[in-house]
Amino acid sequence: MTEAVAPLILLAAGGTGGHLFPAEALGAELMRRGLRVRLVTDDRALRYSGLFTPDMIDVVPSETVRSRSPLALARTASLLAAGVLKAYGLMRRLQPRAVIGFGGYPTLPPLVAARLAGVPSLIHDANAVMGRANKFLSRHVSAIATSLPGVLDHDPSLAARTTLTGTPMRPAILAAAGVAYAEPQAGGTLRLLVIGGSQGARVMADVVPPAIERLEPVLWPRLDLVQQVRQEDMARVRAVYDRLKIRAELQPFFSDLPARLAACHLAVSRSGAGTVAELAAIGRPSILVPLPGAIDQDQFANAGVLSRIDAAIRIVQTDFTPDRLAAEISALAAEPARLAAMAERARSAGRLDATERLADLVTRVAGL
Template sequence: MDAAPLILLAAGGTGGHLFPAEALGVELMRRGYRVRLVTDSRALRYTGLFSKDTIDVVPSATVRSRMPWSLAYTGLMLGYGVVAALNLVRRLKPAAVVGFGGYPTVPPLIAAKLRGVPGIIHDANAVLGRANRFLSSRVSAIATSLPGVLDRDPALASKTTTVGTPMRPAILAAAAVQFAAPEPDGALRLLVVGGSQGARVMADIVPGAIERLDPSLWSRLVLTQQVREEDMARVRAVYDRIKLSAELAPFFSDLPARLASSHLVVTRSGAGTVAELGAIGRPSILVPLPGAIDQDQFANAGVLAQADGGIRIVQKDFTSERLAAEITTLAAAPARLAAMATNARKVGRLDAAERLADLVAKVAGIS
């Protein structure tokens, strides 16, 4: 098995980067290749496909400020990372290096370029992230989740392939669960999530929206909400006041199954979340994270909104009154929820891991 080609997967230490890397890793291993993960120290807490003996940590830093001292620190750390990655690539001799975004991908892909190893980047967003944008001219191939991402740049478009977002096995299992629209007077399953760290805006807005619903809807509502520990007491107090039984937790380890069992999802619109909603096919109300330089979450939400698989509400318009109105309208229209689920599913790609593995094998010359 040691003679099998080795593919280095490089990813930032968050779920949005690690989950697609894991999904590709599963597919590459199924084909008989070896895989290792190159990342930052955050991923040492990760308990998925990669064990600690298959994870290589390289120094890196994120651009957090335009202040000269901050830029100098980031540059210094990335320089250290490139030196470490050069030694790693020299020692491991990978057939290719595949990056999934985040600044921890910069050192290994620069090292790959310097040592003549094919490099590939994958971007799950509707616009390239900053790290991937920096790397885009320095890699052999670019894979995107969505079409048209680089159409305005002919030099990059010529080496770009749309593959979708590779899905971990739990999402593929959830995608097999068909959407069942709620009965007119039956349970309405509402899931509220805010990303890997939770979103305070959900704690600020959702309880007030639920309180504004007609009391006849309270008896139908089956609410599951991701809530940060520091917000738990105030959120729980609202639901206790209206005698609504809600499941609240800072984190749900079985989130794919919960997505599959939901009639409506209220969430941020990170690339991974939007891709999973498309793969599973569930209606959503999407609240893009404001203030991002690239407005990537706004663009991601637009993909589902334009397909009529989701409703995009910018944060300044995301009020308890607006959310209550949207929930009330959708609760009274099960046929529309079913249509939204179907439309969201059309956006998703369940074969993305296979398509990306084909591209990796082709670029690495091991197909």
């Protein structure tokens, strides 16, 4: 007698951490519940070394709209069409019970193919403003999950199919969330974490060192600074901190970022959806600098979720000057109780059960 094969759930995500980490967290929970999972993505995810091993990954052609020129649009359309064709073949061969999309253009082909093949589908959006790919898919899927409240309140027809789940968190974030915030002592060490990501580290290298230099010299010995710095900026950033005798650890990438977040008194960062969700889950005060130039201003809206409850200070990039940053750090350093209150308010916005909530929704959509 053949043993029954567990139902399969396909997870579709763009090949960046912001999409892959929530997909990984959900995948681990679905596997814990006895289901099989596979990842459908673009070729960037082949460098990924988390839950999804190469034999669990299906690469499907995709493309982002990079230009409005007829030639570029035709190329994008042809790649997406090829992706839909390949993804449709996967639906026929793998017979998944549901397809879950986490945003980004690489989710378009598998989610469109799921609709064509009659497979139930769901999208998860981590931002305060829904991304363009998810916006297109939202009217064609069985259900919608969001990380933040009110994302689709402007559209009652979509809001009726929307469930607020939060952002599924990696185990390392959940572990970091168990570390209580240690309010800095008056005159004691102030642990400052500066992270920028691939599109933010340059501005941090330009603004943070001169901001530290503008602090009252009595603050310099108190600082314990950890900063993400691109290799090409390393020498100039290091030179400033060495001259000021600042304790500083500088790296292009921190593999243990959740633990670094848990250890800091204050974070200075971009406001990508994943970062904002992690700051809330762990409960840490922050100064957030949204990435400018985005069509839908998603990072500005993400930062607003924490700034509205006084858990973060949002500074648009045009106002993110050494003088402004120095003033904010000085004020916060002088008010440890305010930092602790910001940490508590950030934690109140976190959703540590997001993975279970999303997994419950997935099983309902899949009819399991």
